[in-house]
Amino acid sequence: MKVGIPRGFLYYRYHILWETFFDELGIEYIVSPDTNKEIIKRGTEHAIDESCLSSKIFTGHVDYLIDKCDYIFIPRVATFGDKKEFVCSKFQAIYDVINNTYREKKLKILYYSIDVHNKDTELKAFMKMGKFLGKNKALVLKAYYVAKQAEKTSKLIEINNQKQLLEKDGLKILIVSHPYNIYDKYVGEPILKTLKELGCIPILGCVVDEKRALEKAKMISSTLPWTFNKELVGSIAIYKEKVDGIILVTSFPCGPDSLVNEMIIRRFKEKPTISLVLDGQEGTAGMETRLESFVDIIKLRKDNDYDE
Numbered sequence: 366m367k368v369g370i371p372r373g374f375l376y377y378r379y380h381i382l383w384e385t386f387f388d389e390l391g392i393e394y395i396v397s398p399d400t401n402k403e404i405i406k407r408g409t410e411h412a413i414d415e416s417c418l419s420s421k422i423f424t425g426h427v428d429y430l431i432d433k434c435d436y437i438f439i440p441r442v443a444t445f446g447d448k449k450e451f452v453c454s455k456f457q458a459i460y461d462v463i464n465n466t467y468r469e470k471k472l473k474i475l476y477y478s479i480d481v482h483n484k485d486t487e488l489k490a491f492m493k494m495g496k497f498l499g500k501n502k503a504l505v506l507k508a509y510y511v512a513k514q515a516e517k518t519s520k521l522i523e524i525n526n527q528k529q530l531l532e533k534d535g536l537k538i539l540i541v542s543h544p545y546n547i548y549d550k551y552v553g554e555p556i557l558k559t560l561k562e563l564g565c566i567p568i569l570g571c572v573v574d575e576k577r578a579l580e581k582a583k584m585i586s587s588t589l590p591w592t593f594n595k596e597l598v599g600s601i602a603i604y605k606e607k608v609d610g611i612i613l614v615t616s617f618p619c620g621p622d623s624l625v626n627e628m629i630i631r632r633f634k635e636k637p638t639i640s641l642v643l644d645g646q647e648g649t650a651g652m653e654t655r656l657e658s659f660v661d662i663i664k665l666r667k668d669n670d671y672d673e
């Protein structure tokens with residue numbers, strides 16, 4: 366059996382967990398390639414028009430994997446525990462959306478479902494998936510714990526690397542973006558590349574201790590419902606003293622981000638902030654110009670602060 370993992374959405378958050386789990390169980394898998402023009406085209410053709418760009422990209426990756434594997438891996442995530450929190454409805458619905466989109470092809474989907482409000486924990490979800498894969502309970506449990514440890518270690522390394530970047534001299538810009546947007550080679554990476562070419566050090570909001578970020582976010586807003594957005598808001602509270610500016614990166618037309626970005630702009634007035642909307646169109650000239658002027662403004666502001 367070969368499992369196809371779409372390189373989109375939760376892949377960027379959980380790929381170490383998933384890949385280690387499948388490796389431990391001896392399950393063969395392939396990951397779709399980096400996003401490219403063709404994948405965006407496929408996603409746009411199959412997803413409904415109102416979908417956010419990230420969702421279209423995910424659909425494009427699924428489309429790429431059809432006929433290249435036996436099962437396509439599409440986990441469903443709804444809630445993680447806090448009674449007032451849930452994740453964007455796209456992550457709850459994507460399994461059904463893809464199933465419906467490709468109903469004529471009768472896709473075989475491998476999934477797990479996390480909804481802690483309804484007692485479906487991550488452990489339970491992975492145990493069920495392991496059983497479906499025909500593996501025995503002890504092996505699945507071991508695979509899950511090995512995968513969790515690998516995930517933890519990788520996260521710690523990422524956070525430590527970022528800590529070192531924060532200590533470096535230079536203009537540091539905090540990128541507030543979901544990992545599936547900023548790590549995407551086609552839509553997010555050009556932003557990081559341009560900032561580096563402009564001599565800046567990009568700091569990623571998604572590289573953060575998630576529990577700590579959620580605690581911080583609660584102090585900023587007690588009503589914000591979306592877990593992943595809350596982590597990003599908390600990351601601003603954690604990193605803001607060490608960065609010179611903030612870039613909010615959003616995929617078009619994201620409901621949660623548009624609301625949360627407004628709140629961020631009002632609550633963190635002390636830092637220069639811009640918002641970049643990813644629409645998947647070709648060409649980066651507009652984005653580069655905006656970044657150049659943003660960096661110039663920050664430099665000017667820093668020089669003025671120094672003169673005073």
Ligand code: SF4
Nearest residue numbers: 417419453455619620
């Ligand atoms: S949070 Fe926004 S970008 Fe992410 S899946 Fe939901 S609508 Fe799309």
